[in-house]
Amino acid sequence: MSTKDSPQQEDKHIVASSDVENGLQDLGKSIDFASEANEAIFGAPEDVIDSIDDNNMENGRVFCVDDPPDGLGGNENSVEEKAEGSEASLVSMGGATQTDEEIDRAALEALTNIIKNEPQDYTEEEEAVMRDGKEFYTKCNASKKFKNLKSPDPRVKMKFIHLEGESQGTGIVEAVVDATVAECVAYEFIKDSRERQAKLGKKYKAIETKKLNGHSQLYLNRRSLGVRGLSDREWRSFICWQKEEGDKVCWTVYKDTDMLNKDFPMDSGTVLASAAFTWMFEALTTTGGVHQTRVTFASKVDIKGSVPSFVMNRLSTRQASNMIELRKKFDKSKEIDGFKLLQTVDIINNEIQDYTDEEEALINDGKKFYMDCKTSKKFKNLKSPDPRVKIKLIHLEGESQGIAICEAVVDASLAECVSYEFIKDSRERQAKLGKKYKAIETKKLNGHSQLYLNRRSLGVRGLSDREWRSFICWQKEEGDKVCWTVYKDTDMLNKDFPMNSRTVLASATTTWMFEALTTTGGVPQTRVTFASKVDIKGSVPSFVMNRLSTGYASNMLELRKKFHQSDDKIDRAALEYLANIIKNEPQDYTKEEEVAIRKGKKFYEKCKVEENFDDLKSPDERVKMKLVHVDGESVVSGVATTVVDASVEECAAYECSKLDNREDTKNAKERDGITFLKVIKVNPHTIYYVTTRELGLPGFSPRDGRSKVTWFKQDDGKVIIDVRDTEELHKDYSVKAGNILVKIHTVWVFEPLDPIGDVLQTSVTFTTKVDLGGVFYSSIMNKIAPRFLAQVSDLRKKFDRSKEIDAFKRQQIIEKLEEIAIEGAPGIESHFDEIDGAQEISSGLPGQTLIKAEKGMGWGKTSITVRTSHKEVAAFFWGLKSEAESQLVIHRVNNKTFVITVEHKRHLTAAKFCKVDQNKTEVVLVIRQESLGKAASKKSVIKHLGVATDAAYYFDNILKSTEAREQDGKRFGDQLMERVK
Template identity: 30%
Template sequence: MKLVEDVASRAKRIAGTVNDSVEKFLYRAEGEARVWVLAVAKLDIAPVNFFTELWLLDTYAKKAENKKLAVHKVIKDLDGTRGVQYTRSVSLPGGFKDRLFESWITFEERVEADGRRTYIIAWCPLEKYKGTHHRVDGAEMLQKATTRGVYIVRELTDNTCEWTWAQQVDMKIALPARALVMYATKSLARANKLQDMFRRNGKAVDRERVEALATIMQGRRGMPPMADQAGVFERCLELLREGGEPSEKGWKNLESPSQEVEMKMKYFPSKYGERSVGTGKAVGVVDCSAEEFAAWVMDFLSNTRVRISKEFNNPARIEMRKLRRENEGSFATVKKLPSFLDNREFVFRQIWRAEEGKATVVFESIDDKVDYGVTFRKKTQGHIKGFYAIEDLPLRGGAKQCRVTLVQKIDVGGSIPTWVADKKMTTYLGVVHEAFDYFRQDNRIDAADRGELSALIVERGNEQVYSEEENAMLQRVSQKFDGSLEEGKWTKLKSPDVFVRMESVFEKGSSAGVGRAVTVVDASLEDCAAWELMKMSREAMKDHHEWGGLDRKVVELTEHSSLYYVAYDLGVASLAAREWLCARVWKKVDENSMICCYEDAEDENFPPGAGKKYARASSNAFWKYERLHEVKGIPQTRVTYSLQADLKGLIPVFIANFKITSTLAALSTMRKKFEKSVEVDASNRAVIAQKIKEKGESGGAEALAKFEALYRERTGWQRPSRSFGKVDCKLLSELVSAKTWGSNSLQIRGGLHDIAAFIWDFGSRANMEISRDVERSFEKEVAWGLMFRVIVGAVLSVTDLASDLFVLKQFWNGGKEMLVFRNATFASLTMSMAFYLLYKLARRDFTYWLPVYGVTGVLLSGIIRIIIKLIVDFAAIVHFRHPYELGGLFWSINMFLPLLGLVAVIASDLPKGIFSEATLELFTSYIMVLGFSLLSFLSLFLLLMNKEYRHTFFSMETGAHLTRSAFTDGEDDFEKSYLIGCNEDQWKLFIGDEVEAWVKENWTTWEGEKPDWFTDQWISNVPREMIPKKMIDKEKSSTAKVTESRRTNRISKISKVAPEGLEEREEHLDEELLVMENQQTASFDV
């Protein structure tokens, strides 16, 4: 340990390794030929297993690696001890004599105060060992060299460890200092190799580290901080004090980007020499214990955080190792800012303290000098101070919860005004929301809340006392939706869910239609009602924001009544957002039925618009729940949802009527939430399967034989061009009879009778969904809105083409002025193309997604980029706004580049007077007419399209980021596998480690399951270093077997043809097979 501390205090970080996953340092005393190297790496393997990997020097794998060495000998149990004599040779280039290393190696196991284990392996020259020295054959022919060093394997969790490697090598040779440093640096690549060998899923490893540190915190509850740490706690906790006492006055509410986190800011009087910056505070509830949250904060170099830091191109994020304590960590990070600003450096220490039921983490900037291995020319020091106060809450649905209060003060320094930095306060406080997302257990929390509300309906539903006003409201809404509407006049609507019936009708005297949806839900009446009433559940709030929700509040008046306020963005820039305020009352009619009514309301706490320029809309709704008989022990409830809405304002009522199915789809969401179709179908299928077993046949053997005969009589079957996975599909079209025969063949893992029962049960929910999907795919209608958008898009493209044709037309005109125009236009087009290519290069998006590399890849990317740019210049094809092509924002700007080029030509001519007044007038008219037309049609096109696509016309997402998101956002292996088929330059630098861990972790599973995408083509695109080593060894073994088989066959043939020349032919054959084997291995390497 002393040796490592001494080397670490003197060593300097190796240049270019600040963002390496392995920390690498080097120390060389002036004038000495000996160099010390130091590496620190975190590995995803149990410490005892990694110790074993390092200690065992004579495994088959290591013998294979060292078989080319002149000398390699391991002698164990020196003089009956655990010591080992390790003798090996090293070949040197350039004609130098080979070196011999003879070392004495031993190890020690320690148990630290916190119960974690540490393994130490140390070695030194054999001459330092006072016992027996064994002679090794061939050693006398080599020149002796020496090495000394230590491996320290420290347990982090049960399955992760930290490895520290310090070593000195003396080759006994006079080499330039630069050559020594290069050789020492190259030797540290072994640390990266071992780290990659044992890498696992980064998120899973992060979880293990957090849980392990949380356990340590629980064991250290109540322990006071050290003397120097107590001052840090006092200074940080003072942030909330004003005049010596905590103050809650003067805090200004901030618009939090998260519904779950409350954010505030306050300006305290600044101290002498400090800038006046705001103090931010964030308060939220996180689904974990206080120790788990504190551990998550302390894990500053987690895999996830390091990956995100690299994606944002931050120059550095490291841990400082001068002072290491169990409850403290020192870190340094350099944040990248726009090119016209200096990057910001933050150097700080974090300290935690745990007590019963709560924990505290404080952080404060320190003045330590940081060794980054390089000198950053543009870097400004920032300062940070703050604390996390974390308090445990009672369990919620079996899930742990804690209340987190983050208070911090950040001064980014430099020339940035403090008020500008304070505008980013919500970003600084966003770490609480990150923790909420990391630990969130929405299903368990919502289930607990739903259970409480359901229990209230069961236990006290019949005890509720209703006022006259509430009874009158219940009667009005019930009569309107459940009594006065005539059943025979309902019009069936096309439902997006086959199990939900939707219909509409017009009420007399009203232009607003009434929509109704009916379905059967696999849950009790109380659970269905509770799910709908929980408007503020996490699931409901997530859906609310995804559908353009701006605000939502529920004010509880009694156990059975409340005020419900909601606001939505309509997705059209020219239309104001709409808000609704409704009174809500539920009532249990009897033990088997319940109703819930919504009606427009007014309240002084919710004035129309609420100062946000919202328009007040109208909505009335009625929910009816009817208990049905259970099906195979599963509760059943018929739910009816009726709605009448009017968006008010200038929006015609027929628009609201047209979108009514999307509103009624809330009932479909409820059905899917409680769906138990698999259990219901399985129960029915078991009954049918039993009948098939007992009866043997359905009595239709003759009809079945006739059908089989019809199938056998037909020839000329063809397979379609489209593949259907593992289904062998064949088609036969008869032109005369206008009939098409189809045949599918598929191997299914299941019992014969179960599969037959599945096919026979036409009324099953699974078969209903399948048939509905087929129907929808063939009978999909094109809405008038979509047709109109297509027409507007076509006109937009034609308008852009007209502007380009006008420019080209001028090329055919003669005269001096057109010559000038022509030259200027060519220059404008050239500059436009150059600007586009430089834009792609600056955003690191020049490389196309196709997996072509080297000079060919660069040329191909350039050619594709130029061709697509020319096509867009003359046709404005909207599909090329894709991030892989121009990108949304550049595509929109590119629409106006020809006009801007013409403006530039005219502007440059005005001082010279080359163009005549008629030409200038023509150009000016052209710019005004086509410019206005382009802007108008583009605006109309954006206004009419679906709002979820509108942002794609202004998106700055690059193709490389889109490729990476296929993996980072993919929900399953199929979606993530898309990444491998793309160019490695787009993703390997950023998420290569995660992809490699994913591939190695799942390769064996893919080999067994053989998913459709796991093809030879896909495997060939996987980088060689990401393929598990055992698979490469298996491939090489297979190659060797094939080679040996070919050799045996060739020898057999030779012996039959010319036995007298067999030996000579065998020698030639060995050479030929050796070349063949090398070619096969090289092919696999490529």
């Protein structure tokens, strides 16, 4: 290659050598880019080079990625210097610091205001530019010779245009933007924003602008093609915007210019490219208060020279980048979808619908299909990707196709569920084009019916796409408690959307049933079920069908997740709802229910007074457990007692509601071995409870439970829950083959106690007798029993408010200490003097620890800082020691120091609490004891000194995050490591 070659000639040499190696025969000739390759060469000049994948140019040998130097006119400005200049994220203006985002927003608002409110005067040259731009746009838009192109954004439409007499391909890109015309024009017009400057060295090699007036500017941008040996391309444009009368339409036109040549001479290594470019902004009707603007641009770009086809092909997927940036800048999809959803909800709730005979027939056929599926006894449960969504495969007599039934409970009203399922053209669904969907088209017929087309890939190479064309209609039943939506195949879309020869027309019959349930604590609930028969036509491998079977539930999953409320919120609402009923709503009981409650109380009283029992080791020190042997009973009964920090109504409501609450049912299998669970509500105070559970013991069959649960509130405020086995469910829920039916009788008794401060207290007794069937050794029963009794511990932990109770008790102790503290303490400091022979040890305790241990005597001293007031620490220490049979004395040494001494059977403890500041205390603890051996003395002293550490850890754990300091981090880490040990 000659060193005298121009940049254009240089490009041609590279193309020739590259394409020969790829098998092309037209060496040295201009490559015809008027077909597929040239489809990439349109869009704003900024768009053209942006999409080259520098790392994947496998189609030729000219693929080395290069980062040419930045700056105009050569190599004097390094990449680092440019980057440094564009990195500043904070700018001081008028004494105030602004971020890049704030600066860009202010500039956008200023230009938007000019476009909206300030009249503009245009020169003859500007008027001519606008006329030429509009004429070019009109020609492009009217052309019948075009090819639709695949867009990287499903909401941005692209097509490639062939204009008569033009050798260059022309492109049109269109989108709807969630903003005003003025906002769209302003954002597109501002070329020197901080956002664009941040792309220097990445997207851009250089950006320069020169403002001429409020509506015109000069614009230069240079980019690399991303291939070593190909010269940079530079565009120099005159840009002008102009509104039409009425402010509904605005135009922006780009035209090549030489007006920047004097200020910015061309670099000898750069090729000057060319562009003709027109944007049209058209105001649309607002949607739910959100402004809408249709934005379209037509562009013809000549990047000059010959460029390898593989480079051109790399451009084809991203030519609309500026339009995509504009759309995303103002995207308000959530607001738009939310408004459309509310519109449809309002129609379903409030507008009376008139149905044609055809629509009525469609609904009736859909209901019949659904009922046939629901009553079928031939089915197989399928594994669902969501445990809250149940799926089963149904076989109907005379049908060769399997039918899927899917069911879930959704945290939304019936109308919301119907609306979300009915709206097929939402922004949310459009965003899935190219992923889940290949095409979505809808045609609304009226408020309750529409036509719907969707095309999808089967995800297997060689299998054609499948397309479904459906007539969809919804209809409510009287009372608004039930609504149906039915899908039926239709040919009513064939004229508007002819079938693609490479696509297979599939078939589907689907019926949705929406049933309003009782509102849970203000959160509406709807049971949603659909039955669907799908024929995808043709021969499809079984592994594809198996994959599709789990995909039946995808729409149901989307619906459930759309309205999903947190498990905790729903469970809490259900608990509060039932607690309010127990507290405030009188109940009417049947004779059978009254008998059950009487028998339950009798069983409880028997176990309560029985003296023949064995204590069980409880995993919770605040829950007492025992096995009671009642005379005349062959099966022992388990009893667990505790005190819960909640009202009797909350305790009872929790135990009833947790049988089918979300959190417990989600963990039922892992925690309790439950593999099947069904709750049937009879009335507000009675439910049926059906379970199958694994015992977790090798060789033992699963156990089935069929129970009736009834709660009853007495006049004295006690609440009784009786749980007993019942035969009323055996017909509908027969015992599974190989399983064993258990016999169970459980009684909960909740008795109100006096509150501690403002924390309500309830005494809880849980009494249960379970006959698991079969023969169990006592060792096995002793293992199983604590698992059943552990429900009491779960209840206690659910409402545990120990911190509030401890704080209340400490406040009481502080008030007491203020009264009993002995003023002055002569000689009290001598307790803290070090003794001869004491040695510092590494005991795992924070702070300095001294120990002296010998036969008959042990002494120890430690000091630690506690993050709370000295009165709080003294009260904490007093509360611990007052539980033992000890003589406690408190001394007030001065306004900042307390000393507590504890004497007990040749054991002295002295603790000093010195105020450092309002929320920090220095604690010094001394232990002295007698009569133990040397080793025992040392061990005992270290153990008792640990009280100081306990105090520090306790108050660290209740420390607010806003109060924690950097130096606290190490201590928190030490605490964590101690727990891990």
